[in-house]
Amino acid sequence: MAQVVLKDVVKNYGNVYAVNHVSLTVEDGEFVALVGPSGCGKTTTLNLVAGLIPMSGGDVVIGDRIVTDLDPKDRDIAMVFQNYALYPNKTVYRNLAFPLQMRKLPKDEIDKKVQAAAKVLDITHLLERKPRELSGGQQQRVALGRALVRDPRVFLMDEPLSNLDAKLRVQMRSEIKRFHQDLHATVIYVTHDQLEAVTMADKMAVMNGGFLQQYDSPANVFANPVNMFVASFVGSPAMSLIPLAAVTRGTEVALTSPEGWELPLSPANARKALNAKSPKVVLGARHSTVKLHKSQVPGSVPGKVYTVEPTGDITFAQVFVSSAILNISLAPSVQIRPDEPVFIEFDQDKMHLFDGETEMALKAD
């Protein structure tokens, strides 16, 4: 196993920058999720690490070697693909043996390794089958096995679960997690599903438009998103973002809406709001940090119920606040109806403030 370092990695197709000056370090044995919306450059980044496409700039280091100019086969990596990419004309056994054959290992050693990998992944009974005779989950296990047999320094996985149905996906999620823990493997795992990233990864690298937005543990990314994109991408339901304006009232600072209501800010939040480049400030709040009242309480702002979605133990409500829609989670006992006027109270310690111009999170200092 080994550390992986991306140094200022660039990949452009003409004017399209698929990967734009991305730098990050994956520590030895770490499970890192590359996450972001479709087309943000995740696959391209992974392919650059694998050496499957030439880089436009920067370097990739695996272990103690700069591998920028090495072929994929010389980088000592293994890859798992979204469509499994099993060789359709070969049996499962031959699929697993293939990378070892290519490395000219002796037959009995190949057999030993294939049997061992098959045992780990519980696919021994499938060894003589062709890939098309397997279910999606079984195919995915074989694909994992083919990565596993070689005992590579780094595992690269490109949306390995996105072709599976929801139930199987949850099951395979824990299996891959388990596999990582048992092997202490270095894993770079691409997904567009933030939930997968949050649940599986030690660290997540959030990408958008070819840029690395934030690289931190899921808890930190969730608690302190660096900008509005990350804030709205991570977490389900997404963080609600309400565009407002900061005004100073003597020593106090408040946020005002075009409708005319004002939300006084705590001293810490006031300092943040004053750090914005312009009066435009965006208020961010997660569904669990806001309270809903039927009548006005001090520090609450008016809203109107849009939808109510009971899910059993939690009821999700969407409420119009100024020009935005706010997600709120409620106890199932709370009875509200669409179009009902309500009042929203924000938790000053848990609210997020973003610069309306730069979309970056505002800091107090």
Added chain:
Amino acid sequence: MSSVTGQVAYAGAPVAPKRANVFKRIFNHRNDYLYVLPALLVMLIVIAYPVYYTIELSFFKTPPNLQMKDKIFVGLDNYWAILKSDSFREVTINTAIWTVASTFFAFLLGLGAALSLHREFAGRGVMRAVLLIPYVVSAVAASYVWKWLYHSDFGVIGALAVQLGLSDKPINFLDNVHTVLPSLIVVNIWKEFSFAMIMLMAGLQTVPEQLLRAAQVDGANAWQRFWHVTFPHLKGVSMVTVLLLMVANFNSFIIPWIMTGGGPAGASDIWITQIYTIAFGRQRYGVASAYAVILFIVMMTLGYFYVKALTKGDESRAG
């Protein structure tokens, strides 16, 4: 399976013996047959009747004056005559060499061309267009051009051979019983490899990129990637291409007919040119028909494998 009358076979239910109710099934699907009836009638007139008439004629000795009412029934005599003749043996060997060699090399060359054009390089579009020329040029025109290229006095190829010192005098490609068939096969390959190239290029487009990448990560070099991923993927389209080429080559007429007419001394005679000569040269329609029936049987056998290869591709794609 859809059924107009609403009879649906439930999956898992025991299946009734197939043959017992063929007529009932046809009856149940009578509307379906009605839809294909017009096409069926046209096919009967333009295909079935000529085939029937050819088979009928093959059992008769026909008069050269084309007065078919004077034809004499001879049973299988025409067939025996053909199968026992020396020329049949020779022509069959020629046909086999012609078909196998043309198909093999046209396919190989087409595969090479398709593979080289599959990679990105400057001028790829131009190359592709150039390599398609043989396919779009009329076979008649190509035959005349090649006849000139091979010409013993004015031919470019002979002149080149002299210039390069490969030969001290211009080679007489088409008037030599040893060189004539290979020379014609070269023309045929030139004409046909474009077709194989188009088919295989289409096939190459469907090789999944991820599989090639997986193989690359697994440590396969370019040749191993071709052998383990690309080529197996091209199996279906290759089968179809080879079979189509075989059928086309079995039926070749234009190139040998225009360039040599089967000569010299029958050295480039193949079945079709032979049949043509017997029928329209020697006016022996009965024998020609029997010949055609033999060819028909061979073709149907090839056709059977062709359809089988096609449907096998369907199954594996569906699975």
